[in-house]
Amino acid sequence: MTDTLSFDQFTPDHLDGALHLSREAGWPHRREDWQFVLRLSRGVVALSGGKVVGTALATPFGAVAMANMIIVDRAMRGRGLGRSLMQRAMALVEAPEWRLVATADGLPLYEKLGFVACGRVLQHQGPVAAQAAPDGVEWAVQADLPALVALDRQATGADRADLIAELMAEGRLAVIREGGALAGFVALRRFGRGEVAGPVIAAGPDEAQRLLGFVFAQREGAFLRVDTTEAAGLAPWLAAQGLAAAGGGIAMRRGTPAAPETSPLQCFALAAQALG
Numbered sequence: 001m002t003d004t005l006s007f008d009q010f011t012p013d014h015l016d017g018a019l020h021l022s023r024e025a026g027w028p029h030r031r032e033d034w035q036f037v038l039r040l041s042r043g044v045v046a047l048s049g050g051k052v053v054g055t056a057l058a059t060p061f062g063a064v065a066m067a068n069m070i071i072v073d074r075a076m077r078g079r080g081l082g083r084s085l086m087q088r089a090m091a092l093v094e095a096p097e098w099r100l101v102a103t104a105d106g107l108p109l110y111e112k113l114g115f116v117a118c119g120r121v122l123q124h125q126g127p128v129a130a131q132a133a134p135d136g137v138e139w140a141v142q143a144d145l146p147a148l149v150a151l152d153r154q155a156t157g158a159d160r161a162d163l164i165a166e167l168m169a170e171g172r173l174a175v176i177r178e179g180g181a182l183a184g185f186v187a188l189r190r191f192g193r194g195e196v197a198g199p200v201i202a203a204g205p206d207e208a209q210r211l212l213g214f215v216f217a218q219r220e221g222a223f224l225r226v227d228t229t230e231a232a233g234l235a236p237w238l239a240a241q242g243l244a245a246a247g248g249g250i251a252m253r254r255g256t257p258a259a260p261e262t263s264p265l266q267c268f269a270l271a272a273q274a275l276g
Contacts, residue, residue, distance in 0.1 A: 005048050009043070027071075040166065053073040056086050061163070123246045163271060171188050175211075199276075200226075204266075212241075
């Protein structure tokens with residue numbers, strides 16, 4: 001590390017520098033995508049001569065926190081900067097359980113920090129094939145927000161009320177209603193090269209496919225991304241809808257897992273790899 005290296009709180013003033021780093025790394029994020037995560041998070045930047053050379057964010061979700069947006073300038077790698085950024089960002093949030101999605105390159109660092117692999121995240125993206133909208137799915141309304149937050153908490157064990165509110169403000173959510181109650185939902189918002197569909201909260205794969213099918217029917221030909229999990233079993237179906245496999249990551253956890261609520265609901269697709 002150089003003598004000019006310093007650390008500072010990640011603020012909106014650092015977004016342009018962070019965007020430069022992510023573009024160099026080949027990430028699809030727009031400035032707005034960084035801003036979306038930053039609004040929900042606390043973080044740290046590393047500065048060298050006033051230039052942003054590293055970032056790390058920590059997003060609190062009640063008993064769960066996500067470590068994310070961890071990136072170091074190529075010229076600064078191999079000096080322990082990633083570890084220092086991670087530790088500083090995680091010190092800003094108290095949570096018994098930490099989660100993240102790792103790249104293969106980042107895996108050794110996260111393992112050294114006590115994270116353990118717990119599954120695979122599969123990225124699918126591409127132009128959506130034409131299809132008919134399934135029955136029983138409709139767009140959510142603002143009054144659905146408390147029920148959406150409750151469904152998400154049951155499926156993830158995290159309190160993501162702020163995230164769900166942001167998703168409603170930034171995009172649209174579609175829901176399955178059964179007997180007047182909500183039984184699942186999917187969010188759709190702008191991201192990267194096009195749009196991202198997620199999270200998908202549902203009781204089973206059939207319901208998850210109905211929710212995604214509803215969104216796909218509205219966006220024929222549009223470039224969409226879905227980050228699912230290997231355990232969810234949706235990958236072959238997503239590929240059949242025109243969303244080809246495009247890499248992914250390793251889901252990791254550290255600490256005491258949040259006690260799951262008794263519920264059949266599962267998370268079949270992520271809001272983002274940064275946010276779970």
